[in-house]
Amino acid sequence: MKTAQDWLTKIKALPLDSRVRIMNVCGGHERTITMAGLRGALPQNVELIPGPGCPVCVCPEEDVYLAIQLALHAGVIMVAFGDMLRVPVNVPKSEPRSLEQAKAAGADIRPIASPQEAVKIARENPERKVVFFVAGFETTTAPVAAMLLEGIPENLSLLLSCRLTWPAVAMLLDSSKPGFDAPGFNALIAPGHVATVMGPEEWTFVTGQHALPAAIAGFTPVSLLAAIYSVLRQSIEGECFLDNCYPEVVRPGGNATAQSQLSQAMRVVDANWRGIGIIPASGFALAKRFERHDARKQYTGFEKEGRKRVGEMPPGCDCARVVLGKIYPDQCKLFGTACTPRTPVGPCMVSDEGACRIWRASGVKSCSTV
Amino acid sequence: MCLGIPMQIVSIDGYNARCAAKGVMRDVSLFMLQDEPVAVDDFVMVHVGYALQKMTEQEARSTWELLDEMLAYDTDMQET
Numbered sequence: 001m002k003t004a005q006d007w008l009t010k011i012k013a014l015p016l017d018s019r020v021r022i023m024n025v026c027g028g029h030e031r032t033i034t035m036a037g038l039r040g041a042l043p044q045n046v047e048l049i050p051g052p053g054c055p056v057c058v059c060p061e062e063d064v065y066l067a068i069q070l071a072l073h074a075g076v077i078m079v080a081f082g083d084m085l086r087v088p089v090n091v092p093k094s095e096p097r098s099l100e101q102a103k104a105a106g107a108d109i110r111p112i113a114s115p116q117e118a119v120k121i122a123r124e125n126p127e128r129k130v131v132f133f134v135a136g137f138e139t140t141t142a143p144v145a146a147m148l149l150e151g152i153p154e155n156l157s158l159l160l161s162c163r164l165t166w167p168a169v170a171m172l173l174d175s176s177k178p179g180f181d182a183p184g185f186n187a188l189i190a191p192g193h194v195a196t197v198m199g200p201e202e203w204t205f206v207t208g209q210h211a212l213p214a215a216i217a218g219f220t221p222v223s224l225l226a227a228i229y230s231v232l233r234q235s236i237e238g239e240c241f242l243d244n245c246y247p248e249v250v251r252p253g254g255n256a257t258a259q260s261q262l263s264q265a266m267r268v269v270d271a272n273w274r275g276i277g278i279i280p281a282s283g284f285a286l287a288k289r290f291e292r293h294d295a296r297k298q299y300t301g302f303e304k305e306g307r308k309r310v311g312e313m314p315p316g317c318d319c320a321r322v323v324l325g326k327i328y329p330d331q332c333k334l335f336g337t338a339c340t341p342r343t344p345v346g347p348c349m350v351s352d353e354g355a356c357r358i359w360r361a362s363g364v365k366s367c368s369t370v
Numbered sequence: 371m372c373l374g375i376p377m378q379i380v381s382i383d384g385y386n387a388r389c390a391a392k393g394v395m396r397d398v399s400l401f402m403l404q405d406e407p408v409a410v411d412d413f414v415m416v417h418v419g420y421a422l423q424k425m426t427e428q429e430a431r432s433t434w435e436l437l438d439e440m441l442a443y444d445t446d447m448q449e450t
Contacts, residue, residue, distance in 0.1 A: 028373050035440060081418075114419025116399060136418075139374075143420035146401040150385065193374050196415065196423050197402075219374075220436045248429040249374075249415050255423055258402040352373075 007225035008041055011232060016045055020235050022228060023051040023172075023185035023325050025165055026192070027353020028219050034362045036221040038228075046232065049185055050355035051325035052168040056083045057347040057354050058273040058323055059135040059161045061311045062303065065089045067133040067159055068099055069302040070295070071107035077125060079118045080133040081140075082111040086350045090309035099133075115147035122156035131295045135161040139193040141284050142258040145265035148290055159295040160284060163271060165194050166202050167282035172324065173210045184325050187231040188214040189224065192246040199254030200244050207240040218246035265290060274347065275313045275320025317346035322355055329356040329364075336360055374415045374422060375437065376430035382410060389416065392434060 002010075024030055030050040033039065039048050052058065064087050071078040078099065085100040096102040103109040112118055118132040134144055141162040148158075172183040190203040195216045206214040213234030217227035223245050230243040244250050264287065271283020286294045303310075313319045317339070318332035329335050329348065339345035341361050348354035377389035377398060387408075389398040399420045400408055406424065408414070413430040414421035 031440070032436070116397070116419050139417055139422070142402060142422075143399070143418050146399060146420060150399075150401055193415070193417060193422065196374075218433075220432060222432075248425050249423040251423070255402060257405045258422070261402065 002222065002226070004036075004221045004225055007222065007229055011046075011225065011229050012043060014229075014232050014236060016043060016232060016236060019045045019047065020187055020232055021047040021049055021185045022187040022189055022231055023049045023169075024053060024189040024191075024217075025051045025169055026053040026189075026194070027351070027355075027358065028193070029053065029189055029191065029217060029224060030353075030355055031358050032219050032221055032224055034358050034364065038221065038224065042228070046228070048228075049325040050322070050329070050358075051172070051185070052165070052273075052323050053191065054323065054348060054351050054353040054355070055135045055137050055140070055161075055163055056087060056351035057319060058163065058168075058276065059084070059087065059347070060272045060274050061089050061313075062272075063133070063135075063159065063161045064099070065091070065307075065310075066296075066299070066302055067131070068096055068102045068107075070131055070159070070299055071099060071102050071109050072096065072105065073302070074129070074299055076108070076129045076131045077121060078107065078109045078131050078133060079112045079121055080109070081113070081135075083351045083353070084133060084135060085109065085111055086344060087347050088314055088345065088350070090312060090314060091307070115144050118156060119147060119152055122153045126153070126155060128155065130156045131159055131299075132156060133159040133161070133295075135163075137163055137165050137191070137194055138198050138262070139191075139196070141266065142197045142255075142262050145261045146258070148265040148286075148293070149261050152293065154292075157293045157295040157298055158286060160286060162266075162284040163273065164268065164282050164284070165191055166205070167279050168273065168276075170205060171279050173206070173212070187212055187235055189227050189231070190214055190216040190242070192216055192218045192223070192250060195244075195246070195254065196249045196251075197255050197258045199252065199259070200242060200250055201253070204242050207242050211240055213240050215243035215245050216250055218248060272311070273323075274311065276324065313347075314345050319346035319348040319354075319356070322348050329359045332356070374417045374433075376413055376425060376433045377416045377421075378427075378430070379408065379410050379412050379414065382408070387421070389414070389421075
Protein backbone atom coordinates (compact mmCIF):
# COMPACT_ATOMS: atom_id res chain seq x y z
CA MET A 1 0.00 0.00 0.00
CA LYS A 2 1.29 3.45 -0.90
CA THR A 3 2.02 5.96 1.86
CA ALA A 4 1.18 9.68 1.81
CA GLN A 5 4.84 10.36 0.99
CA ASP A 6 4.68 7.97 -2.01
CA TRP A 7 1.68 9.85 -3.37
CA LEU A 8 3.34 13.24 -2.84
CA THR A 9 6.42 12.03 -4.73
CA LYS A 10 4.22 10.84 -7.60
CA ILE A 11 2.30 14.13 -7.63
CA LYS A 12 5.51 16.18 -7.70
CA ALA A 13 6.81 14.11 -10.63
CA LEU A 14 3.78 15.01 -12.78
CA PRO A 15 4.50 17.38 -15.69
CA LEU A 16 1.98 19.96 -14.55
CA ASP A 17 2.28 23.16 -16.55
CA SER A 18 -1.06 24.83 -15.83
CA ARG A 19 -2.90 25.66 -12.64
CA VAL A 20 -5.39 23.07 -11.41
CA ARG A 21 -8.03 24.23 -8.96
CA ILE A 22 -9.53 21.22 -7.16
CA MET A 23 -12.76 21.74 -5.25
CA ASN A 24 -13.89 19.47 -2.42
CA VAL A 25 -17.51 19.41 -1.26
CA CYS A 26 -17.19 17.76 2.12
CA GLY A 27 -16.24 19.24 5.47
CA GLY A 28 -14.53 15.95 6.36
CA HIS A 29 -12.23 16.31 3.34
CA GLU A 30 -11.42 19.91 4.18
CA ARG A 31 -10.61 18.88 7.73
CA THR A 32 -8.06 16.27 6.66
CA ILE A 33 -6.57 18.57 4.01
CA THR A 34 -6.11 21.39 6.52
CA MET A 35 -5.08 19.24 9.47
CA ALA A 36 -2.53 17.25 7.49
CA GLY A 37 -1.19 20.43 5.86
CA LEU A 38 -1.73 19.07 2.35
CA ARG A 39 -1.91 22.52 0.73
CA GLY A 40 1.64 23.38 1.78
CA ALA A 41 2.93 19.97 0.64
CA LEU A 42 1.55 20.18 -2.92
CA PRO A 43 3.11 21.92 -5.94
CA GLN A 44 2.29 25.64 -6.06
CA ASN A 45 0.06 25.38 -9.11
CA VAL A 46 -2.30 22.96 -7.36
CA GLU A 47 -5.05 24.72 -5.41
CA LEU A 48 -7.41 22.97 -3.02
CA ILE A 49 -10.70 24.86 -2.65
CA PRO A 50 -13.29 24.13 0.03
CA GLY A 51 -16.76 24.22 -1.60
CA PRO A 52 -20.35 23.52 -0.54
CA GLY A 53 -19.54 20.81 2.01
CA CYS A 54 -21.33 22.00 5.10
CA PRO A 55 -25.08 21.38 5.45
CA VAL A 56 -25.31 23.50 8.59
CA CYS A 57 -23.77 26.46 6.75
CA VAL A 58 -26.42 26.44 4.01
CA CYS A 59 -29.39 25.65 6.26
CA PRO A 60 -31.92 28.45 5.59
CA GLU A 61 -31.86 31.22 8.15
CA GLU A 62 -35.68 31.05 8.16
CA ASP A 63 -35.53 27.40 9.30
CA VAL A 64 -33.17 28.17 12.19
CA TYR A 65 -35.45 31.10 13.12
CA LEU A 66 -38.49 28.79 13.04
CA ALA A 67 -36.71 26.25 15.25
CA ILE A 68 -35.86 28.98 17.77
CA GLN A 69 -39.46 30.28 17.79
CA LEU A 70 -40.93 26.79 18.21
CA ALA A 71 -38.56 26.09 21.09
CA LEU A 72 -39.42 29.40 22.76
CA HIS A 73 -43.16 29.67 22.10
CA ALA A 74 -44.68 26.32 21.08
CA GLY A 75 -43.83 24.38 24.23
CA VAL A 76 -41.98 21.68 22.33
CA ILE A 77 -38.82 19.77 23.11
CA MET A 78 -36.47 20.76 20.28
CA VAL A 79 -33.77 18.22 19.45
CA ALA A 80 -30.98 18.85 16.95
CA PHE A 81 -27.43 17.79 16.16
CA GLY A 82 -25.07 19.84 18.32
CA ASP A 83 -23.73 21.83 15.34
CA MET A 84 -27.09 23.55 14.85
CA LEU A 85 -27.25 25.09 18.30
CA ARG A 86 -24.93 28.03 17.69
CA VAL A 87 -26.03 28.97 14.15
CA PRO A 88 -27.02 32.66 14.27
CA VAL A 89 -30.16 34.26 12.84
CA ASN A 90 -30.86 37.91 12.12
CA VAL A 91 -32.92 39.30 15.00
CA PRO A 92 -32.62 42.36 17.23
CA LYS A 93 -30.06 41.98 20.02
CA SER A 94 -32.87 41.73 22.58
CA GLU A 95 -34.01 38.37 21.13
CA PRO A 96 -32.25 34.98 21.23
CA ARG A 97 -30.07 34.71 18.11
CA SER A 98 -29.44 30.99 18.23
CA LEU A 99 -30.89 27.82 19.70
CA GLU A 100 -28.14 28.00 22.30
CA GLN A 101 -29.34 31.44 23.41
CA ALA A 102 -32.95 30.26 23.34
CA LYS A 103 -31.92 27.38 25.61
CA ALA A 104 -30.29 29.85 28.00
CA ALA A 105 -33.58 31.78 27.93
CA GLY A 106 -35.38 28.68 29.20
CA ALA A 107 -36.41 26.77 26.05
CA ASP A 108 -36.20 22.96 26.18
CA ILE A 109 -33.53 22.30 23.56
CA ARG A 110 -31.50 19.10 23.61
CA PRO A 111 -28.47 18.28 21.45
CA ILE A 112 -28.43 14.74 20.07
CA ALA A 113 -25.92 12.65 18.12
CA SER A 114 -28.27 10.19 16.39
CA PRO A 115 -31.84 10.12 15.02
CA GLN A 116 -32.44 7.21 17.42
CA GLU A 117 -32.01 9.62 20.33
CA ALA A 118 -34.84 11.76 18.95
CA VAL A 119 -37.11 8.69 18.96
CA LYS A 120 -36.00 7.82 22.51
CA ILE A 121 -36.69 11.34 23.83
CA ALA A 122 -40.15 11.33 22.19
CA ARG A 123 -40.97 7.92 23.70
CA GLU A 124 -39.82 9.04 27.14
CA ASN A 125 -41.98 12.18 26.96
CA PRO A 126 -45.33 11.00 25.55
CA GLU A 127 -47.14 14.05 26.98
CA ARG A 128 -44.84 16.48 25.12
CA LYS A 129 -44.43 17.37 21.43
CA VAL A 130 -40.90 16.75 20.20
CA VAL A 131 -39.45 18.40 17.08
CA PHE A 132 -36.28 17.03 15.44
CA PHE A 133 -34.60 19.87 13.54
CA VAL A 134 -32.23 18.24 11.08
CA ALA A 135 -29.87 19.68 8.50
CA GLY A 136 -27.69 17.25 6.60
CA PHE A 137 -26.62 15.89 3.26
CA GLU A 138 -27.57 12.47 1.87
CA THR A 139 -25.33 10.68 4.38
CA THR A 140 -27.41 12.05 7.25
CA THR A 141 -30.77 12.11 5.46
CA ALA A 142 -30.67 8.36 4.74
CA PRO A 143 -30.48 7.48 8.47
CA VAL A 144 -33.40 9.88 9.07
CA ALA A 145 -35.35 7.99 6.39
CA ALA A 146 -34.43 4.70 8.10
CA MET A 147 -35.65 6.13 11.41
CA LEU A 148 -39.02 7.05 9.84
CA LEU A 149 -39.52 3.66 8.19
CA GLU A 150 -38.63 1.81 11.36
CA GLY A 151 -41.48 3.68 13.03
CA ILE A 152 -41.57 6.82 15.15
CA PRO A 153 -43.93 7.92 17.94
CA GLU A 154 -46.85 10.21 17.02
CA ASN A 155 -45.51 13.05 19.20
CA LEU A 156 -42.30 13.31 17.13
CA SER A 157 -42.20 15.63 14.12
CA LEU A 158 -39.40 16.74 11.82
CA LEU A 159 -38.20 20.15 10.74
CA LEU A 160 -36.27 18.95 7.74
CA SER A 161 -33.50 21.05 6.15
CA CYS A 162 -31.74 18.25 4.32
CA ARG A 163 -29.99 18.80 1.02
CA LEU A 164 -28.48 16.88 -1.89
CA THR A 165 -24.83 17.56 -2.59
CA TRP A 166 -24.48 17.16 -6.33
CA PRO A 167 -27.06 19.78 -7.44
CA ALA A 168 -24.93 22.54 -5.84
CA VAL A 169 -21.91 21.36 -7.84
CA ALA A 170 -24.06 21.14 -10.97
CA MET A 171 -25.26 24.71 -10.36
CA LEU A 172 -21.67 25.95 -10.01
CA LEU A 173 -20.65 24.18 -13.22
CA ASP A 174 -23.70 25.43 -15.11
CA SER A 175 -22.82 28.95 -14.03
CA SER A 176 -19.75 28.72 -16.24
CA LYS A 177 -22.01 29.42 -19.20
CA PRO A 178 -21.43 32.78 -20.93
CA GLY A 179 -22.69 35.67 -18.86
CA PHE A 180 -22.11 33.98 -15.52
CA ASP A 181 -19.14 33.84 -13.15
CA ALA A 182 -16.63 31.10 -13.83
CA PRO A 183 -17.17 28.17 -11.45
CA GLY A 184 -13.75 28.76 -9.92
CA PHE A 185 -12.54 25.17 -10.12
CA ASN A 186 -11.50 22.75 -12.85
CA ALA A 187 -11.38 19.44 -10.99
CA LEU A 188 -13.50 17.85 -8.27
CA ILE A 189 -12.93 15.62 -5.26
CA ALA A 190 -16.33 13.99 -4.69
CA PRO A 191 -17.58 13.17 -1.18
CA GLY A 192 -16.82 9.65 0.06
CA HIS A 193 -19.72 8.96 2.38
CA VAL A 194 -22.33 10.55 0.12
CA ALA A 195 -21.08 8.17 -2.61
CA THR A 196 -21.13 5.27 -0.12
CA VAL A 197 -24.88 5.77 0.24
CA MET A 198 -25.93 7.17 -3.14
CA GLY A 199 -23.39 5.40 -5.37
CA PRO A 200 -20.45 6.90 -7.26
CA GLU A 201 -22.51 7.14 -10.46
CA GLU A 202 -24.19 10.35 -9.24
CA TRP A 203 -20.95 12.20 -9.99
CA THR A 204 -20.37 11.05 -13.55
CA PHE A 205 -22.01 14.26 -14.82
CA VAL A 206 -18.82 16.09 -13.80
CA THR A 207 -16.57 13.98 -16.02
CA GLY A 208 -19.19 13.34 -18.72
CA GLN A 209 -21.24 16.52 -19.24
CA HIS A 210 -18.60 18.97 -18.08
CA ALA A 211 -15.41 17.09 -19.04
CA LEU A 212 -13.77 17.88 -15.70
CA PRO A 213 -11.51 15.43 -13.84
CA ALA A 214 -13.13 13.93 -10.74
CA ALA A 215 -12.32 11.35 -8.08
CA ILE A 216 -14.14 10.10 -4.99
CA ALA A 217 -11.99 10.27 -1.88
CA GLY A 218 -12.10 8.89 1.64
CA PHE A 219 -10.94 10.77 4.68
CA THR A 220 -7.34 9.71 5.24
CA PRO A 221 -4.50 11.82 3.77
CA VAL A 222 -3.57 8.78 1.65
CA SER A 223 -7.03 8.52 0.08
CA LEU A 224 -7.18 12.28 -0.55
CA LEU A 225 -3.70 12.35 -2.09
CA ALA A 226 -4.62 9.39 -4.31
CA ALA A 227 -7.66 11.36 -5.50
CA ILE A 228 -5.61 14.52 -6.03
CA TYR A 229 -3.06 12.52 -8.05
CA SER A 230 -5.88 11.02 -10.09
CA VAL A 231 -7.49 14.34 -11.03
CA LEU A 232 -4.11 15.92 -11.84
CA ARG A 233 -3.26 13.01 -14.10
CA GLN A 234 -6.67 13.18 -15.77
CA SER A 235 -6.11 16.88 -16.28
CA ILE A 236 -2.68 16.39 -17.88
CA GLU A 237 -3.81 13.55 -20.12
CA GLY A 238 -7.04 15.34 -21.08
CA GLU A 239 -9.07 12.22 -20.38
CA CYS A 240 -11.67 12.41 -17.66
CA PHE A 241 -13.21 9.50 -15.81
CA LEU A 242 -14.72 9.24 -12.35
CA ASP A 243 -12.04 7.55 -10.25
CA ASN A 244 -12.98 5.78 -7.02
CA CYS A 245 -10.21 6.31 -4.47
CA TYR A 246 -12.38 5.10 -1.59
CA PRO A 247 -13.25 1.53 -2.63
CA GLU A 248 -13.26 0.49 1.05
CA VAL A 249 -16.91 1.56 1.34
CA VAL A 250 -17.85 3.10 -2.03
CA ARG A 251 -19.28 0.27 -4.16
CA PRO A 252 -20.91 0.48 -7.59
CA GLY A 253 -24.53 1.47 -7.07
CA GLY A 254 -23.91 2.52 -3.46
CA ASN A 255 -26.18 1.24 -0.71
CA ALA A 256 -29.32 0.30 -2.67
CA THR A 257 -31.30 -0.43 0.51
CA ALA A 258 -30.59 3.05 1.87
CA GLN A 259 -31.56 4.66 -1.45
CA SER A 260 -34.82 2.74 -1.51
CA GLN A 261 -35.54 3.85 2.07
CA LEU A 262 -34.79 7.45 1.11
CA SER A 263 -37.23 7.34 -1.77
CA GLN A 264 -39.94 5.77 0.40
CA ALA A 265 -39.62 8.33 3.19
CA MET A 266 -38.68 11.50 1.30
CA ARG A 267 -39.30 13.32 -1.92
CA VAL A 268 -36.86 15.60 -3.71
CA VAL A 269 -37.91 19.26 -3.92
CA ASP A 270 -36.49 22.62 -4.96
CA ALA A 271 -34.69 24.01 -1.94
CA ASN A 272 -33.28 27.23 -0.57
CA TRP A 273 -29.58 27.39 0.39
CA ARG A 274 -28.68 30.15 2.83
CA GLY A 275 -26.93 33.02 1.09
CA ILE A 276 -27.19 31.22 -2.26
CA GLY A 277 -30.89 30.93 -3.10
CA ILE A 278 -33.08 28.23 -4.58
CA ILE A 279 -31.32 25.30 -6.25
CA PRO A 280 -33.72 23.08 -8.25
CA ALA A 281 -34.26 19.52 -6.96
CA SER A 282 -31.68 19.96 -4.21
CA GLY A 283 -33.65 19.31 -1.02
CA PHE A 284 -35.64 16.64 0.76
CA ALA A 285 -39.21 16.90 2.03
CA LEU A 286 -41.20 14.21 3.83
CA ALA A 287 -43.12 11.80 1.60
CA LYS A 288 -46.91 12.08 1.74
CA ARG A 289 -47.24 9.08 4.08
CA PHE A 290 -45.18 10.94 6.72
CA GLU A 291 -46.77 14.38 6.28
CA ARG A 292 -48.42 14.20 9.69
CA HIS A 293 -44.88 14.33 11.13
CA ASP A 294 -43.97 17.48 9.18
CA ALA A 295 -43.26 20.31 11.65
CA ARG A 296 -43.61 22.86 8.82
CA LYS A 297 -47.26 21.84 8.41
CA GLN A 298 -47.95 21.48 12.14
CA TYR A 299 -46.56 24.85 13.14
CA THR A 300 -47.33 27.88 11.00
CA GLY A 301 -47.39 31.63 11.53
CA PHE A 302 -44.11 31.84 13.44
CA GLU A 303 -42.21 34.01 10.91
CA LYS A 304 -42.35 37.68 11.89
CA GLU A 305 -43.71 40.00 9.21
CA GLY A 306 -41.03 42.39 7.95
CA ARG A 307 -38.14 40.83 9.91
CA LYS A 308 -34.93 42.44 8.73
CA ARG A 309 -32.35 40.47 6.73
CA VAL A 310 -34.62 37.38 6.52
CA GLY A 311 -32.70 34.51 4.95
CA GLU A 312 -29.45 36.41 4.71
CA MET A 313 -26.06 35.79 6.24
CA PRO A 314 -25.22 38.02 9.23
CA PRO A 315 -24.05 41.57 8.37
CA GLY A 316 -20.48 41.67 7.06
CA CYS A 317 -20.28 37.86 6.84
CA ASP A 318 -18.95 36.37 3.61
CA CYS A 319 -20.01 32.75 4.32
CA ALA A 320 -22.03 32.54 1.10
CA ARG A 321 -18.96 33.10 -1.05
CA VAL A 322 -16.88 30.79 1.16
CA VAL A 323 -19.47 28.01 0.72
CA LEU A 324 -19.43 28.44 -3.06
CA GLY A 325 -15.63 28.33 -3.14
CA LYS A 326 -15.46 31.86 -4.58
CA ILE A 327 -13.16 33.02 -1.77
CA TYR A 328 -11.01 31.31 0.86
CA PRO A 329 -12.10 31.68 4.51
CA ASP A 330 -9.30 34.11 5.33
CA GLN A 331 -10.47 36.45 2.57
CA CYS A 332 -13.55 37.31 4.64
CA LYS A 333 -12.77 40.47 6.57
CA LEU A 334 -14.31 39.07 9.75
CA PHE A 335 -12.17 35.88 9.73
CA GLY A 336 -10.16 35.59 12.91
CA THR A 337 -11.02 39.08 14.06
CA ALA A 338 -14.73 39.54 14.78
CA CYS A 339 -15.44 35.90 13.86
CA THR A 340 -13.65 33.08 15.71
CA PRO A 341 -14.69 29.58 16.85
CA ARG A 342 -15.33 31.03 20.31
CA THR A 343 -17.40 33.97 19.01
CA PRO A 344 -18.70 32.87 15.60
CA VAL A 345 -20.54 35.39 13.43
CA GLY A 346 -21.35 33.21 10.41
CA PRO A 347 -22.41 29.56 10.14
CA CYS A 348 -19.09 28.53 8.50
CA MET A 349 -17.35 29.40 11.79
CA VAL A 350 -19.99 27.52 13.81
CA SER A 351 -20.07 24.09 12.24
CA ASP A 352 -17.32 21.50 12.57
CA GLU A 353 -17.74 21.10 8.82
CA GLY A 354 -17.53 24.80 8.05
CA ALA A 355 -14.34 25.78 6.22
CA CYS A 356 -13.83 28.87 8.41
CA ARG A 357 -13.98 26.89 11.64
CA ILE A 358 -11.73 24.15 10.26
CA TRP A 359 -9.13 26.70 9.15
CA ARG A 360 -9.24 28.75 12.33
CA ALA A 361 -9.36 25.76 14.71
CA SER A 362 -6.35 24.33 12.88
CA GLY A 363 -4.38 27.49 13.54
CA VAL A 364 -4.61 28.92 10.03
CA LYS A 365 -4.12 32.67 10.22
CA SER A 366 -4.02 33.31 6.49
CA CYS A 367 -3.84 31.40 3.22
CA SER A 368 -0.05 31.63 3.11
CA THR A 369 0.23 29.55 6.28
CA VAL A 370 -2.06 26.73 5.09
CA MET B 371 -21.55 15.75 10.02
CA CYS B 372 -20.60 13.20 7.37
CA LEU B 373 -17.85 11.95 9.65
CA GLY B 374 -17.97 8.19 9.78
CA ILE B 375 -16.49 5.98 12.45
CA PRO B 376 -15.63 2.33 11.76
CA MET B 377 -16.95 0.01 14.46
CA GLN B 378 -16.89 -3.73 15.11
CA ILE B 379 -20.15 -5.55 15.80
CA VAL B 380 -20.20 -7.20 19.23
CA SER B 381 -23.79 -8.47 19.33
CA ILE B 382 -26.92 -8.25 17.16
CA ASP B 383 -30.58 -8.03 18.20
CA GLY B 384 -32.86 -7.61 15.20
CA TYR B 385 -31.85 -4.40 13.40
CA ASN B 386 -29.90 -3.19 16.42
CA ALA B 387 -26.28 -3.98 17.11
CA ARG B 388 -23.93 -3.31 19.96
CA CYS B 389 -20.71 -2.07 18.39
CA ALA B 390 -17.24 -1.23 19.66
CA ALA B 391 -14.50 1.14 18.52
CA LYS B 392 -11.30 1.17 20.54
CA GLY B 393 -13.06 0.24 23.77
CA VAL B 394 -16.03 2.59 23.30
CA MET B 395 -19.42 0.85 22.99
CA ARG B 396 -22.40 2.22 21.06
CA ASP B 397 -25.83 1.08 19.89
CA VAL B 398 -25.87 1.07 16.11
CA SER B 399 -28.80 0.52 13.75
CA LEU B 400 -28.32 -2.04 10.98
CA PHE B 401 -31.57 -0.93 9.30
CA MET B 402 -29.74 0.38 6.22
CA LEU B 403 -27.85 -2.93 5.85
CA GLN B 404 -30.90 -5.18 6.24
CA ASP B 405 -30.46 -6.70 2.76
CA GLU B 406 -26.83 -7.67 3.40
CA PRO B 407 -25.48 -10.54 5.46
CA VAL B 408 -24.08 -8.90 8.60
CA ALA B 409 -22.58 -10.92 11.46
CA VAL B 410 -20.94 -10.49 14.85
CA ASP B 411 -17.24 -9.45 14.45
CA ASP B 412 -17.93 -7.68 11.12
CA PHE B 413 -16.70 -4.11 10.72
CA VAL B 414 -19.11 -1.36 9.63
CA MET B 415 -18.80 2.35 8.83
CA VAL B 416 -21.10 4.17 11.26
CA HIS B 417 -22.56 7.65 10.82
CA VAL B 418 -25.04 9.26 13.29
CA GLY B 419 -25.68 5.84 14.84
CA TYR B 420 -26.43 4.02 11.58
CA ALA B 421 -24.21 1.53 9.75
CA LEU B 422 -23.78 2.81 6.17
CA GLN B 423 -21.68 -0.03 4.75
CA LYS B 424 -19.53 -3.01 5.69
CA MET B 425 -15.75 -2.71 5.56
CA THR B 426 -12.65 -4.80 6.24
CA GLU B 427 -10.75 -4.87 9.51
CA GLN B 428 -7.65 -3.38 7.89
CA GLU B 429 -9.66 -0.45 6.51
CA ALA B 430 -11.27 0.10 9.90
CA ARG B 431 -7.89 0.18 11.65
CA SER B 432 -6.36 2.72 9.27
CA THR B 433 -9.34 5.04 9.78
CA TRP B 434 -9.06 4.68 13.57
CA GLU B 435 -5.44 5.83 13.37
CA LEU B 436 -6.54 8.94 11.48
CA LEU B 437 -9.28 9.69 14.00
CA ASP B 438 -6.76 9.37 16.85
CA GLU B 439 -4.55 11.95 15.20
CA MET B 440 -7.49 14.28 14.62
CA LEU B 441 -8.65 14.03 18.23
CA ALA B 442 -5.14 14.73 19.54
CA TYR B 443 -4.95 17.71 17.19
CA ASP B 444 -8.38 19.00 18.21
CA THR B 445 -7.50 18.93 21.88
CA ASP B 446 -4.50 21.10 21.11
CA MET B 447 -6.05 23.53 18.70
CA GLN B 448 -9.78 23.91 19.34
CA GLU B 449 -11.33 27.18 20.39
CA THR B 450 -8.36 29.34 19.44
